[in-house]
Amino acid sequence: MLETNSRRRPTGGPDDAAAHDGETAQERWLRQAEVALQIGQDFSPTVGLEPFDFPRSMLLDITGLDHLHAKPGQGTGGAASANAGSLPLPYQGKTPGERALVARLHHELRRQGLAASIAVADTIGAAWAWAHYGPELVAAGKPLCTEALPVAALRLSAEPLARLEALGIEWLGQLMALPRAALPSRLGAEVPLRLEQLEDAAAEVIVAYRPPVLAAAGRSLEFPAKSPEVLEALLTQLLAEVIATLPAGQGIEQLVCRLREEGGRWLQFAVGLYQATARADHLLGLMRLRLETLPLAEPVEELHLEVPAAGELTWQQRQLFEPRPDIARQRALLIDRLSTRLGRRAVLRARCVPDAQPEFACRLEPLIPPRLRGTTLRQRRPASAQRRRMTGKNRWPSGSSPRDGSSGSPAADPWLRPWRLFARPTPVEVVSVAPDGPPQSFMVRSRQRPLGGSRAATQARLLRIVRHWGPERIETAWWRGQLVRRDYYRVEIEDGRWFWLFRDLRNGRWFWHGSFG
Amino acid sequence: MTELPHPTSRDEILARLREAMAHGPACAAETVSSGCSDLDAILPGGGFRRGTLVEWLGEPGAGAGVLALLAAVAACGRDGTLLVVDGDGTHTRHSPPSERFYPPAAVGAGLAAQQLIVVRPANAVDYTWALDQAMRCPALAAVLAWPQRLSPTAFRRLQLAAESSGTVGFLVRPASAQNTPSWADVRLLVHPQPQTDPSAGRSLMLELVRCRGAAHHHRIVLESDHATGTLRVVAGNQQSPSSYRRAR
Numbered sequence: 001m002l003e004t005n006s007r008r009r010p011t012g013g014p015d016d017a018a019a020h021d022g023e024t025a026q027e028r029w030l031r032q033a034e035v036a037l038q039i040g041q042d043f044s045p046t047v048g049l050e051p052f053d054f055p056r057s058m059l060l061d062i063t064g065l066d067h068l069h070a071k072p073g074q075g076t077g078g079a080a081s082a083n084a085g086s087l088p089l090p091y092q093g094k095t096p097g098e099r100a101l102v103a104r105l106h107h108e109l110r111r112q113g114l115a116a117s118i119a120v121a122d123t124i125g126a127a128w129a130w131a132h133y134g135p136e137l138v139a140a141g142k143p144l145c146t147e148a149l150p151v152a153a154l155r156l157s158a159e160p161l162a163r164l165e166a167l168g169i170e171w172l173g174q175l176m177a178l179p180r181a182a183l184p185s186r187l188g189a190e191v192p193l194r195l196e197q198l199e200d201a202a203a204e205v206i207v208a209y210r211p212p213v214l215a216a217a218g219r220s221l222e223f224p225a226k227s228p229e230v231l232e233a234l235l236t237q238l239l240a241e242v243i244a245t246l247p248a249g250q251g252i253e254q255l256v257c258r259l260r261e262e263g264g265r266w267l268q269f270a271v272g273l274y275q276a277t278a279r280a281d282h283l284l285g286l287m288r289l290r291l292e293t294l295p296l297a298e299p300v301e302e303l304h305l306e307v308p309a310a311g312e313l314t315w316q317q318r319q320l321f322e323p324r325p326d327i328a329r330q331r332a333l334l335i336d337r338l339s340t341r342l343g344r345r346a347v348l349r350a351r352c353v354p355d356a357q358p359e360f361a362c363r364l365e366p367l368i369p370p371r372l373r374g375t376t377l378r379q380r381r382p383a384s385a386q387r388r389r390m391t392g393k394n395r396w397p398s399g400s401s402p403r404d405g406s407s408g409s410p411a412a413d414p415w416l417r418p419w420r421l422f423a424r425p426t427p428v429e430v431v432s433v434a435p436d437g438p439p440q441s442f443m444v445r446s447r448q449r450p451l452g453g454s455r456a457a458t459q460a461r462l463l464r465i466v467r468h469w470g471p472e473r474i475e476t477a478w479w480r481g482q483l484v485r486r487d488y489y490r491v492e493i494e495d496g497r498w499f500w501l502f503r504d505l506r507n508g509r510w511f512w513h514g515s516f517g
Numbered sequence: 518m519t520e521l522p523h524p525t526s527r528d529e530i531l532a533r534l535r536e537a538m539a540h541g542p543a544c545a546a547e548t549v550s551s552g553c554s555d556l557d558a559i560l561p562g563g564g565f566r567r568g569t570l571v572e573w574l575g576e577p578g579a580g581a582g583v584l585a586l587l588a589a590v591a592a593c594g595r596d597g598t599l600l601v602v603d604g605d606g607t608h609t610r611h612s613p614p615s616e617r618f619y620p621p622a623a624v625g626a627g628l629a630a631q632q633l634i635v636v637r638p639a640n641a642v643d644y645t646w647a648l649d650q651a652m653r654c655p656a657l658a659a660v661l662a663w664p665q666r667l668s669p670t671a672f673r674r675l676q677l678a679a680e681s682s683g684t685v686g687f688l689v690r691p692a693s694a695q696n697t698p699s700w701a702d703v704r705l706l707v708h709p710q711p712q713t714d715p716s717a718g719r720s721l722m723l724e725l726v727r728c729r730g731a732a733h734h735h736r737i738v739l740e741s742d743h744a745t746g747t748l749r750v751v752a753g754n755q756q757s758p759s760s761y762r763r764a765r
Contacts, residue, residue, distance in 0.1 A: 330656035331598060337650055338636055342643055348635045350620035362620045364635060415719055415741055419582050419622035422615055467715050496709025497578035498719065514619065516719075517580035517707070 030370045033058075035112045037209060043105055048206040050128070057131065059124060059206045066097025069104065090144055091130040093120045124206065125198035129153035146198075147173030154194040160187055214250075215307040217241040224262045224299035228291060231300060235287055238305040239280045246310055251276030254309035257287060259294075260302035267294060272344055272368045274335040276311035282333060286340040293341075335367050344368050356476040357484055358421065358513065415490075418500045418514030425511035428501065431462075438468050438489060439501060442510065467492040471503075490516070549658075549685060552591030555737060555750035556723065560703065561730035565592070568679050569702035569729075570672075570686040574695055580721045581707040582663065583622070585687045587748075589659040590626045592685050597658025599623065600634045600651045605665040606644040645671055652678035652686050663689040669698050676700040695726060703728045710738060718742050720751070 033049070036058050040047040046061035093099035102118050109116045119130035126146070133153045134144070142148045149172045151164050164187065169175050175195070183192045197203045217238040225231060235257070246252070255271045269290045277283065339347045348364040355361050430439045441464045470489035477484040485505035492498050498516035503509070524530045548564035550557055557563050565571050565588065575581030593599045601623075604614040623633055636651070638644040644664070651660045652675050667675075667688070679686045688701065695706060704727035710720035718741035725735040738752035 327656045330654055334650065334654040334656060335634070338647060342636065342638050342647060346637045346639065348637065350624075350630045350633050350635060352621060352624055352630050358619075358621075362624075364620070367634065414583060414587060414622065414626040417619060417622045417625055419586050419619055420616040421619040423613065423617055424615075426615075466711055466713060469715075492711065492719075493578075494711055496711040496720070497576065498580070498709070499578050514616070515578035517575060517578050517582045517584070517709075 032114060034370075036109065036114060036116075039105070039108045039112065042108070043101065046206050046208045048209045051207065057128060059127070061206050062098070062101060062120070066093075066095045066101065068097070069100040070095065070097035089134065089138060091119045091121065091134050123198060123200065124204045125155065125194060128155055129198065147171060147176065151175055154191070154198065156190060156194060160190050163187055164191075213306045213308055214310045215242045215245040216305065217245075218302065218304040221301050221303070224301040226296060226299040228288075231291065231303070232284065232288065234303055235305070236280065236284060238303065239283055242305050242307055243278050243280060246278070246307065249313055250310045251278040251313040252283065252307050252309075253311045254307070255283060255287070256306045256308060257290075258304040258306070259296075259300045261296070261298035262301050263298050265298070267296070269294060271336075271340055273332075274339070274368050275329075275332040276313055277332075277336075278313060282336070286336055289337065289341045339366070339368050344370070356474050358417070358474075358488075360477075415498075415516060418516050421514040422512070425502070425513045428510050428512045430501070430503075430510040438470065439465055439491060439510065441465055442491075442501065442512070444512065463493045465491045466494050474502075475505075488513075549592040552587040553739065553748045555739065555748070559725060559731070559735040559737065560728065565685055566702060567685060568681075568683045570676050570679055570688060570700060572694070572699060572701040572704040573687065573689045573707060574692050574704065574726070575689075575707035575709075576692050579692075579707050579709045580719065581705075582689045583626075584705075584707060584721070584723075584748075585661060585689045586623060587626050589661045589685075589687050590623060590628045592659040592687075593628060593632055594658065596632075598632050598634060598656060599628060600636060600654075600657050600660050602644065602648050602651060602660070602662040603635055603637045604644060605663055606641050606648075606667075607665045608640070608644075610639045649674055649678055652684055653682050654684065655682040657682075657684045660684055660686045661689070662686070665691070667694075667697075669700075672698075672700045699727065701727070722752075 033055075037047060037049075040058050040060050044060040044062050044065065048059045049055035050057045050059060092102045098120050102120060105118060106116060117131045117135060119127045119134055121127035121130055129146075129149050130153075133149050136150075137144055137148055151169060151172060152161060153172065156164075164170075164175070169178075175191070180192065180195075183195075193203075219234055219238065221234075225234075242255075243252070253273050253276045255273075256268065257271075258266060258268045260266050271283070271286045271290060273286075335347055344366045347367050349367050351363045351365060352361060353363055426444065428442045428444050430442045432439050441462050443462045468489050468491045471487035472489075474484065474486045474488065483506075486502040487505060488500065488502045490498060491501055499512060500514040500516065501510060501512055504511065524533055548560075548562045548566050550564045551560065571585075571588070573581040573585040589599050601618050603618045605616075608614040618635060620630065620633055620635065624630055636647050638647045648660070648662055648664070649671075651657060667690075675686060692706065695704075703725070706724040706726050708722040708724065710722055712720050720738060720740045722736065722738045725731065728735075737750050739748045740751045741748050
């Protein structure tokens with residue numbers, strides 16, 4: 001039994017966090033869970049999530065798989081040395097094969113940007129306990145035995161945990177020393193159940209996670225084909241079959257195409273849609289965009305189409321006096337096309353949030369939401385959006401009116417914030433008369449060319465400031481780990497151009513953050 | 518585009534239908550305002566024509582981008598969608614653009630966040646493709662981009678795409694692009710005017726380098742108002758046909 005508790009690697013600072021801007025906690029979790037589940041399926045035939053409402057751990061059954069990962073030519077230490085140079089901990093596998101599997105799983109997850117805590121044990125309960133509390137024991141220098149684990153390692157809910165704490169029982173050793181028969185009457189049914197699950201493998205099984213497929217169709221080719229025309233013709237047939245098997249009124253929200261090359265290699269791509277659709281020509285157009293960039297090396301001998309996510313088709317009442325009736329549909333088609341070719345995370349909508357730090361004052365979110373393959377984890381559309389569809393208004397599906405409060409502040413001075421911001425503020429050298437006073441002139445010492453012109457010309461140019469507005473002081477973001485204290489200035493240089501500078505009040509250094517125009 | 522309020526009574530519906538039958542289908546307004554009435558006054562037709570490209574030339578920080586953003590927001594009105602293609606078209610996946618579009622500026626200019634779509638292509642090929650697709654889509658009111666380089670072929674494709682869809686394309690380009698061939702309907706050069714009075718707003722000289730249907734080379738000086746954020750003309754309409762010919 002193998003248990004993985006994966007989490008995002010800690011980010012390095014505000015610049016790192018900005019790389020995933022506009023992502024809510026749920027979106028991030030969905031993305032990570034999907035990545036982890038896909039990796040897990042390469043390691044084990046039975047992969048599941050822990051049976052909680054908001055699962056954080058992935059469970060893999062690796063019974064009888066260790067011989068696949070052991071390298072026969074090497075000694076017992078050979079596989080273990082692959083694990084980043086450190087000796088594997090006892091709970092990370094007993095046999096060389098298990099240790100190699102853990103090391104490889106660590107490596108694969110790390111390649112996807114996920115840091116995981118992995119444990120191998122005979123039961124799900126023990127694997128969970130070691131994955132969550134094993135590193136703590138190692139850090140505290142305690143003996144690595146079950147008795148030394150804290151009682152929280154039993155996956156208990158809040159109530160029995162509080163009762164155990166009131167009784168002064170902190171470690172599993174103390175709990176296991178108590179007579180087992182007296183436990184239910186004193187502590188409730190949960191504690192003995194979890195103890196049994198910790199010790200006895202038969203008490204719990206992994207419920208395999210299977211992405212539900214709502215409709216599927218496939219073809220096996222007698223003569224493998226590689227030409228795009230043949231593949232497109234086949235996909236057209238498969239699409240027609242898939243659409244015909246969907247229930248009436250349902251459209252495709254996500255489409256997965258899997259192809260097997262002659263050598264046995266599988267290729268896969270997914271197409272996500274902004275609005276559910278049942279139009280074969282549109283779906284075919286999107287798949288064509290992906291086929292163009294697919295690295296096909298050999299002719300294809302098998303093709304499969306699957307629909308993991310479907311949604312209600314939208315009905316839109318045509319307005320009698322509407323000048324352009326299909327505007328919403330045209331927009332959805334454009335978003336689908338752009339997202340298919342550029343990637344879902346490249347087609348974004350903006351959401352302004354009341355955050356004083358300029359980098360975080362706006363969140364960019366993908367227009368096509370992430371979808372984990374499974375109906376229970378799918379994001380439901382808000383009730384207001386469903387009502388909107390019934391009334392047939394030709395507007396955005398989310399949000400009520402274009403100018404409601406959440407969308408941002410009312411129209412303000414367009415010259416207050418620059419229209420382009422540097423991804424990383426550029427360090428500049430500033431001359432000012434008073435120590436904490438406004439800037440008098442500044443010089444860019446950067447390899448970039450944000451000022452235009454040749455690189456050599458911009459490097460050593462001192463720009464004299466003739467007017468300035470500010471300071472606009474910002475002290476915020478202590479909850480993100482580091483207090484941000486800045487004084488922002490809008491400055492006009494002698495040729496009339498405007499820039500946005502700030503002084504970092506923590507160290508007195510100056511940065512250039514954007515330009516007006 | 519001005520939209521009529523929805524009819525409330527049967528008589529009103531009938532009256533409107535009779536009117537529509539008499540005048541043919543109501544066609545969309547041919548021009549959109551530039552967001553500044555004084556600039557509209559020197560443009561033929563009182564604004565930018567739909568289905569055309571508008572070029573704003575200026576050095577970084579000169580104000581061309583903000584003026585283009587204001588014009589794009591004005592073209593969107595209350596319901597239109599603005600699509601912004603982020604990046605200057607010279608970046609790659611491994612060297613992302615150093616500057617990114619900052620949506621709060623668009624919100625500050627009066628656009629609702631729901632009316633905005635930001636596209637971030639990963640490389641130059643995708644950038645050109647995304648720009649072309651956006652210009653081809655009739656559902657967008659305006660497209661804003663700042664391509665560093667634009668080949669004449671790609672430029673012509675964009676112009677044809679805009680013509681087919683009726684979208685207005687706003688391209689912000691460096692002042693050095695003035696000497697390159699253009700398929701834009703209107704080309705405006707922005708010179709910032711330095712000021713010494715700290716209470717004065719921002720002063721910009723706008724030069725109409727090229728405009729289809731305009732007989733003269735116009736030049737106006739606009740000043741922004743700190744209190745309202747609007748632009749008004751402070752120096753009159755200077756016409757210089759000779760330099761206009763040279764610029765062409």
